[in-house]
Amino acid sequence: MMGIQLDPATVMNEVNEVRQKINLGIGYLGNMKESEIKIGPTPYETVFQIDKVRLFKYAPTVSGKTTTPLLISYALVNRPTMVDLQEDRSLVKNLLDLGVTVYMIDWGYPSRADRCLTLEDYINGYIDACVDHIRDSHDLEKINLLGICQGGVMATCYTALHQDKIANLITMVMPVDFHIEPDEIGGLLNCWMKDANVDLMVDTLGNMPGDVMNFGYLLLKPYALGVQKYVEMVDVLDKPKALTNFMRMEKWIFDSPDQAGEAFRSFNKQFYVENKFIKGEVMIGEERVDLKNITIPVLNIYAEQDHLVPPKSTLALGKHIGSKDYTVQSFPVGHIGMYVSGKVQQSLPPTIVNWLKERT
Amino acid sequence: MFEDASRQWQSLLETGWSQWQQQLTQAMQGFGQKEPSWAAGVLKQAESAQRVWLSAMQTFANQATDFLERVKSPKDFPVAFAGYQEALSKQFTDAASKLHVNLKDHNALWEDFLSHYKAFQGMGNDFFESYKAPSQGFTAPNNPEEWMQSGIRFMQHLFDQAGGKTFDAPGLGMMRNYTHLVGQSMKAFREEKEAEQVYQKLVAKTWASVVAQMTKTVWERGQEGKPITSLRELSRVWAGVTDEVFMDVFKTDEYVQKQLNYLNASFCFRQTKRALNEVLLEAYDLPTLTQVDDLIERVYTLRKVVRAAERGRATAEKEVQLLKKQVSEQAEALAGIQAQLRLIQFQETGANGQVEPMVPPKKRTTRKPKSGLS
Numbered sequence: 066m067m068g069i070q071l072d073p074a075t076v077m078n079e080v081n082e083v084r085q086k087i088n089l090g091i092g093y094l095g096n097m098k099e100s101e102i103k104i105g106p107t108p109y110e111t112v113f114q115i116d117k118v119r120l121f122k123y124a125p126t127v128s129g130k131t132t133t134p135l136l137i138s139y140a141l142v143n144r145p146t147m148v149d150l151q152e153d154r155s156l157v158k159n160l161l162d163l164g165v166t167v168y169m170i171d172w173g174y175p176s177r178a179d180r181c182l183t184l185e186d187y188i189n190g191y192i193d194a195c196v197d198h199i200r201d202s203h204d205l206e207k208i209n210l211l212g213i214c215q216g217g218v219m220a221t222c223y224t225a226l227h228q229d230k231i232a233n234l235i236t237m238v239m240p241v242d243f244h245i246e247p248d249e250i251g252g253l254l255n256c257w258m259k260d261a262n263v264d265l266m267v268d269t270l271g272n273m274p275g276d277v278m279n280f281g282y283l284l285l286k287p288y289a290l291g292v293q294k295y296v297e298m299v300d301v302l303d304k305p306k307a308l309t310n311f312m313r314m315e316k317w318i319f320d321s322p323d324q325a326g327e328a329f330r331s332f333n334k335q336f337y338v339e340n341k342f343i344k345g346e347v348m349i350g351e352e353r354v355d356l357k358n359i360t361i362p363v364l365n366i367y368a369e370q371d372h373l374v375p376p377k378s379t380l381a382l383g384k385h386i387g388s389k390d391y392t393v394q395s396f397p398v399g400h401i402g403m404y405v406s407g408k409v410q411q412s413l414p415p416t417i418v419n420w421l422k423e424r425t
Numbered sequence: 426m427f428e429d430a431s432r433q434w435q436s437l438l439e440t441g442w443s444q445w446q447q448q449l450t451q452a453m454q455g456f457g458q459k460e461p462s463w464a465a466g467v468l469k470q471a472e473s474a475q476r477v478w479l480s481a482m483q484t485f486a487n488q489a490t491d492f493l494e495r496v497k498s499p500k501d502f503p504v505a506f507a508g509y510q511e512a513l514s515k516q517f518t519d520a521a522s523k524l525h526v527n528l529k530d531h532n533a534l535w536e537d538f539l540s541h542y543k544a545f546q547g548m549g550n551d552f553f554e555s556y557k558a559p560s561q562g563f564t565a566p567n568n569p570e571e572w573m574q575s576g577i578r579f580m581q582h583l584f585d586q587a588g589g590k591t592f593d594a595p596g597l598g599m600m601r602n603y604t605h606l607v608g609q610s611m612k613a614f615r616e617e618k619e620a621e622q623v624y625q626k627l628v629a630k631t632w633a634s635v636v637a638q639m640t641k642t643v644w645e646r647g648q649e650g651k652p653i654t655s656l657r658e659l660s661r662v663w664a665g666v667t668d669e670v671f672m673d674v675f676k677t678d679e680y681v682q683k684q685l686n687y688l689n690a691s692f693c694f695r696q697t698k699r700a701l702n703e704v705l706l707e708a709y710d711l712p713t714l715t716q717v718d719d720l721i722e723r724v725y726t727l728r729k730v731v732r733a734a735e736r737g738r739a740t741a742e743k744e745v746q747l748l749k750k751q752v753s754e755q756a757e758a759l760a761g762i763q764a765q766l767r768l769i770q771f772q773e774t775g776a777n778g779q780v781e782p783m784v785p786p787k788k789r790t791t792r793k794p795k796s797g798l799s
Contacts, residue, residue: 247676253672271718287668
């Protein structure tokens with residue numbers, strides 16, 4: 066076959082190389098300690114708790130350079146530790162080093178007993194309680210809010226409803242237009258969920274299992290994420306640091322909490338199926354979310370190669386909010402690359418901090 | 426030339442990859458107990474991934490070699506490729522069909538259906554004892570009469586265990602309901618299987634497209650003088666082609682609809698299983714998931730009421746504090762005014778040193794008790 070010209074010696078070299086890598090890798094893995102793959106290394110204190118939701122306050126590493134604390138609202142999907150994956154890949158640590166007082170909401174692991182929790186509970190209940198706690202602790206009227214992915218959607222809804230408590234809003238890799246057409250970057254998730262029978266799903270399953278969601282995400286790139294990643298894993302077996310990073314990432318990916326049934330139902334019906342976010346028709350409890358109500362400064366950060374939340378979806382925000390102080394910033398990575406890419410971690414935290422300082 | 430190259434390639438591939446796999450398997454066996462448990466899981470997945478890769482490459486090598494042998498010159502390629510694509514598609518979808526249960530074979534379907542309820546038997550109950558599988562000598566219940574008979578047998582058995590010793594007659598409604606539910610569940614099971622087969626057929630067709638596209642890519646690289654020269658490169662080219670082909674299919678309405686149908690059918694079957702399980706649980710006086718969910722909902726609602734009350738109390742307390750503060754401030758202001766008045770009065774009457782009160786004493790507002798109880 067002319068298109069494939071494998072030389073026997075080359076192939077045998079590759080095979081021998083792999084054999085050596087496997088031997089070394091097994092040795093490294095056999096001696097790997099749980100502490101080495103710990104996720105979320107930055108010290109924190111749980112300063113507030115309501116039901117299973119906890120509010121973490123991270124210990125400042127430098128004396129106060131900024132006065133307004135920043136609250137991070139992560140998605141309900143996967144764990145918020147993605148922003149503090151490891152010491153040299155930690156958005157939280159980098160923000161602390163730049164003098165920001167950081168708080169983060171940990172949504173916990175919803176069980177069957179939490180299946181009735183609604184989006185209203187999350188937004189007007191949990192987020193609001195955390196915001197109030199921080200305001201009271203710092204004796205401030207307003208704080209800064211950073212929402213990531215689905216957590217960005219919730220943070221944006223919160224801001225539209227409670228703008229009197231928020232000074233600046235930062236959104237990262239946040240979907241806004243849920244009915245974009247799929248392109249070469251992504252958009253499949255939107256395409257698949259548009260006609261989904263969400264009621265049937267929730268009525269059958271109660272909560273949406275994290276594993277089911279994970280399977281859906283893997284299916285977006287079935288071969289690359291399901292097979293090729295593990296085929297290529299051989300190449301890091303002889304590199305202890307890279308192997309530890311790989312294992313840590315695996316640990317994070319498959320640590321997926323279930324989604325509270327009613328919140329999942331409401332989120333998917335209102336956003337994915339009916340695309341109400343950009344229509345100003347989302348209802349949180351009895352209140353309508355009108356993005357035009359957001360008039361505070363907004364920084365919208367997106368990943369140029371994001372296959373889960375394509376740039377087209379994120380960029381729709383600018384057309385729909387009322388703010389005249391709107392900034393967009395992108396990075397040449399994918400959805401997760403935003404947190405794990407070394408290059409992005411060098412430039413993303415200063416981007417956020419400088420933007421905030423200009424608005425203090 | 427094609428034959429020699431592909432034979433050599435296939436042989437190397439098989440030798441190389443079987444060694445690779447053997448090595449990994451041995452390593453897995455030698456993997457100690459010290460490692461975090463999930464690490465072994467990751468390695469297991471790595472081992473499976475290698476196997477999938479090897480199998481994919483072997484299939485590709487066989488298919489592509491046969492095809493490329495037939496292409497005698499570049500100008501023959503387009504016509505030959507169209508036929509190749511079609512043949513691959515048929516071959517893959519036929520292979521997928523053989524992996525599925527024949528939906529017309531009631532026995533096979535019933536046997537498969539019953540296996541979903543083995544979990545209950547594993548719990549120490551023999552709920553499904555009277556529902557025999559074909560391999561146990563039971564006729565496949567493809568007619569309502571058989572189902573009714575087995576339903577009655579089952580309910581008699583259940584009644585003996587659950588309430589027969591106490592009551593005179595079984596719950597006829599429950600029996601009918603149960604038999605009806607078994608029928609519904611079997612129907613939902615068949616529909617799920619149908620939807621699954623339709624979905625898997627499309628996936629098989631997509632795999633055929635992957636093989637065809639990879640063949641084309643390899644052919645083109647040969648024509649361009651940029652052959653693949655290592656297993657790593659081959660692996661990466663294959664991965665790129667695979668996800669690209671799948672992406673194109675995943676976007677289509679046909680795929681989206683078939684995937685949704687499969688999902689929905691699965692959920693419907695799961696609901697019928699739950700309904701059946703709940704009948705059994707109720708018969709044994711065990712709480713059902715529906716009952717538990719009702720309780721969860723009540724607790725949730727009550728918790729909201731309590732929270733609202735707590736918020737109301739907190740607001741009221743704040744208001745009380747505010748009022749107290751206001752009263753205190755006013756009292757202070759009053760005291761100040763009184764002091765000033767006394768001072769003025771003192772200045773006015775300072776000559777004789779007598780101070781008369783400027784403010785008349787407050788009237789007594791406390792009522793006298795009507796009775797002499799106090």
